[in-house]
Amino acid sequence: MYRSAPAVRTAAATSALLVLAVTGCDGGVHGTPGGSGLRDPYFPKAGNGGYDVTHYGLTLAYDPDGRRLTGTAVITARATKDLSAFDLDLKGLDVHSVTVEGTGARFNRAGQELTVRPHDELSEGETFSTTVRYSGTPQTLTDPDGSKEGWLPTADGALALGEPVGSMAWFPGNDHPSDKAAYDISVTVPKGLQAVSNGELKSETTTGGRTTFRWHTAEPMASYVATVAIGHYDITRTTTKNGLPVYVAVDPTQAKASSAVLARIPEIMEWEEDNFGPYPFSSTGAIVDHGQDPGYALETQNRPFFPGSPDLHTLVHELSHQWYGDSVTPRTWRDMWLNEGFATYASWLWDEDHGGDSAQQTFDALYRGDYYDDDADNQALWSFPPARPSGAAHISDSPVYERGAMVLQKIRQTVGDDTFYAIIQGWAAAHRHGNADTADFTAYVEKKAPGKDFSAIWRDWLYGSGKPAHP
Missing domain, CATH: 1.10.390.10 (Neutral Protease Domain 2)
Structure with missing residues (x-):
């Protein structure tokens, strides 16, 4: 005999139904999409919701002749909510595969958004790893003020500059200053070229006519001050009085004009520490390219970028950003x-x-x-x-x-x-x-x-x- 349910449910029964509605019949967490964009007042599409990146592992190879970039990005993040999907910022480039925790994930592209749907939904507080394999010709982007950023080809290589949203032109990530992370960046280029990035150079190896440079940035870094500079550079390694490593990379055409001002980096660092407090990073220096694009200096972390020999005021300005802007x-x-x-x-x-x-x-x-x-x-x-x-x-x-x-x-x-x-x-x-x-x-x-x-x-x-x- 079948008896219909009473018209009025008990409080316990109602609670049980609500739990099923949230978790599903199998009791698993049902998350929601993380959301594209962080509603920044000026760049509302920049960044993404639902997670916080703790580390980027970027393995890059660049062919200057064909202007082709091949990359693998391993992004370690913590979910800040239950997630059924999440977005990464990536402008252009072809995505070949995406995995989350080693399992293939569905993905789709729309504008600068790479939306990832992991096989298993992610729980709030869970740390997870996403691997994106991609390649193509990276784009040079135009800012609202008309300046150029993103990936900028040069006569002998390329520059990657990210302020405000140019980093999405060369690696997928959470491209907003509010989400800082540690970085390991490996760049393989034809033998004879250098690849300079943030942090400390951990190794340089040459095999089969190509050289790989591996850089490590332990301190948190915003995506817009991450950089890669590929080309011919004269490299100088010194230290400040207190032993801080100074790594300077200068395009040979700018070496003579910039030698005197760059030699003052240790002096400037000592003065800035006296005024602003202890230096917040583990190395310093500069990258000086030939005086062409992009036409502006940028406070790339550890070693600011300059489009040609900097004047003294510009050098002081960009180094002070290591405290105010980068840290x-x-x-x-x-x-x-x-x-x-x-x-x-x-x-x-x-x-x-x-x-x-x-x-x-x-x-x-x-x-x-x-x-x-x-x-x-x-x-x-x-x-x-x-x-x-x-x-x-x-x-x-x-x-x-x-x-x-x-x-x-x-x-x-x-x-x-x-x-x-x-x-x-x-x-x-x-x-x-x-x-x-x-x-x-x-x-x-x-x-x-x-x-x-x-x-x-x-x-x-x-x-x-x-x-x-x-x-």
């Missing part, structure tokens, strides 16, 4: 001034300590409008506030750099030198190898200078539109 990395691209305002201010401090204008004199020249020769440049300084760039095309404009530095000078005026240096050193220490945003910084300043009123600085100089009424 303390912005949480979103809206917080770019925490990189560029600090690095710009570093060059002001260098001048102040080496017989040039004081930081206040530089500030005053900017405020008066006689810092730039072109009046349009003077006006552009006040076109938007440092903490609120007017779109993705403007995150590298002068308000982010110079007006960002002016915010720091206003803080220094308010608190005095002793407290100011305690603030900028403490900020670098408090967020060492991490991420931070503008709200974190303003809160930190207020905590370190109790009793001081910063409201006008935040309102008028950091967030305010137009030129503040008083310098």
